[in-house]
Amino acid sequence: MMENKAAGHSRFPWTQVIAFLFSIILTFAAVWIGIWANLSYRVIVAAVFALAFIQAAIQLFMFMHVSEGEHGIWQVGKMLSAAFLAFVIVAGSVWVLNSMH
Template structure:
């Protein structure tokens, strides 16, 4: 019988605090942009989407420890597949809503 070591993935308190502060900043920036009407509609939408993608990356790296792990990266492959599904659904919904006026 082999003895497997169980390693627990824990991050440092400094990394959690940095991730939390960055998450708060990336939440406040789009909120201020929307509440103060600082941009046109298209640029506002793009800036919100950029903040959302950055927020997603921060969550993955600082809190979900996506870089940690040994062996095959099944979690990373599942994440990529989930992203493909999400992007397909979002762009499909936008495409359907964009061409809705043709049907009416």
């Protein structure tokens, strides 16, 4: 029987499995911080946002292969500019909503 093995596709994807497990751990850490940690509200929100950012970065680079290909650096630049715009929109919205009397 002939096996059709492409280059690089015959081995087990350990990096993806490890990234998936790390994403699951980050999710449970965020849940633990949100429910069981005896911290102030601001610290909880900051910690959950930080864990979400790390998890998004893992998923972008490990599963969506953002940095691979011939235009890898451009893809990373586009992602960073999109993240900056999202941050400006969210921060501006929070600022406007908190400044209302």
